[in-house]
Amino acid sequence: MLVWFSVTPIGTGSGSVSAEVARALDAVEATGITHRTDPSGTLLEGTWEECMAAMRAAGDAVLESAPRVSFTCKFDVRTDxxxxxxxxxxxxxxAKRGADR
Incomplete structure (x- = not known):
């Protein structure tokens, strides 16, 4: 399963959210799940349970300093x-792009 997600801290009173996002990423890393972060979010690779646990950890970390957190998520679940x-x-x-050139 692949899950791409981002968190948005709300109500911190600051124009910057990088401290809360850094805490969220530390929390994801602590779960041990395979992940990769880009400027817009984080891609998780794992089981349903692992991905949900990592997102919950990220949200809980944000809620330590923000009264509210909003998630944007995209799930890719394949059985084949x-x-x-x-x-x-x-x-x-x-590979497909190379074949077409």
């Missing part, structure tokens, strides 16, 4: 290719 990673998906697209 268990264990597919983000790198697998990118490799597949790259």
């Amino acid at each position: 290719k268990p264990g597919q990673t983000g790198a697998d998906k990118l490799s597949s697209v790259a």
